[in-house]
Amino acid sequence: MTVAINPTQSGEPVFYLADEHPHPEGYSTSLGFWIYLMSDCLIFAILFATFGVLGGNYAAGPAPKDLFDLNLVAVNTSMLLLSSITYGFAMLTMQQNKVAQTQMWLAITGLFGLAFIGIELTEFAHMIHEGATPQRSAFLSAFFTLVGTHGLHVSCGLIWLVTLMVQVWKFGLIEANRRRLMCLSMFWHFLDVVWIGVFTFVYLLGVLR
Amino acid sequence: MNTDTHTAHADDHHGDGHAHGTFSTYMLGFVLSVVLTAIPFWLVMSGALPSKQITALVIMAFAVVQIVVHMIYFLHMNTTSENGWSMMALIFTIVMVVIALSGSLWVMNHLNSNMMPIHQMSGMK
Numbered sequence: 280m281t282v283a284i285n286p287t288q289s290g291e292p293v294f295y296l297a298d299e300h301p302h303p304e305g306y307s308t309s310l311g312f313w314i315y316l317m318s319d320c321l322i323f324a325i326l327f328a329t330f331g332v333l334g335g336n337y338a339a340g341p342a343p344k345d346l347f348d349l350n351l352v353a354v355n356t357s358m359l360l361l362s363s364i365t366y367g368f369a370m371l372t373m374q375q376n377k378v379a380q381t382q383m384w385l386a387i388t389g390l391f392g393l394a395f396i397g398i399e400l401t402e403f404a405h406m407i408h409e410g411a412t413p414q415r416s417a418f419l420s421a422f423f424t425l426v427g428t429h430g431l432h433v434s435c436g437l438i439w440l441v442t443l444m445v446q447v448w449k450f451g452l453i454e455a456n457r458r459r460l461m462c463l464s465m466f467w468h469f470l471d472v473v474w475i476g477v478f479t480f481v482y483l484l485g486v487l488r
Numbered sequence: 489m490n491t492d493t494h495t496a497h498a499d500d501h502h503g504d505g506h507a508h509g510t511f512s513t514y515m516l517g518f519v520l521s522v523v524l525t526a527i528p529f530w531l532v533m534s535g536a537l538p539s540k541q542i543t544a545l546v547i548m549a550f551a552v553v554q555i556v557v558h559m560i561y562f563l564h565m566n567t568t569s570e571n572g573w574s575m576m577a578l579i580f581t582i583v584m585v586v587i588a589l590s591g592s593l594w595v596m597n598h599l600n601s602n603m604m605p606i607h608q609m610s611g612m613k
Binding site: 313324331349350370465469472475479484 | 508509510511514515517518521522525528529532533540543544547548550551554555558559562563570573574577578580581584585588589592593596
């Protein structure tokens, strides 16, 4: 912040805060959004800590080894990873101002995200059908809370994605839409980072246990 | 606002916010992520390593490396974006996460050992 010095008649300098210099609209959005992501990171850290503490308390119920199908988790992981790279392509085509291609990559990203959510819900339904409900043991409560929160984030990301596709369709790649697409890109890649923690600590280490 | 303060601020712009990736950095990040995902899955599914402890340590190391890869190639983290403030926020978050995770696991693990039922405790003497 700049402090301007305004000499008065007596020669005594008076210090005061000069006017805020003008900022273009949304200049601080990416930093603000980053700080939101960091706070979201803390939510996931707490859920990971809870899972770490309770992950071994099966209450004589099913253990990860009985429940998790690593082939399915691998397919799910690749869905999310593919959606990350296709979102990257959407950002690249956006920088080249190609509206139709941007929309196409966004749609592909959405389909991969939808596949991810679909597979995850199938897995949940299968587990619940086998009696492995969140109420069954502390391990399952922690599992459904952690993985469910991640899934909820991805679902919100999908709603956001569709909203932005409508925005781009109606208004084109205007400055505001570029900014929004950049925020969603950070959100989407961040969810992929969280998923690295989920598949390593919940699924792989769970099956190893 | 007068002209003087305006020119004083001319070089005081806030950086251009964030870094952009290119096709090659995105592809490099993607290939690295695929490799860093495939190896841990293969290690666990095939049981290639003799001990579970070693496998666990190796896949955790892969996870950390992959998180860094995603941060650099997909989230375009660097020390200069937003005049370094996004890196500061990240470092602060990592400190908080490490304290919350290691503290919870450490304390609760000790609590579990100390709350051990009497019949198991007698066996430990």
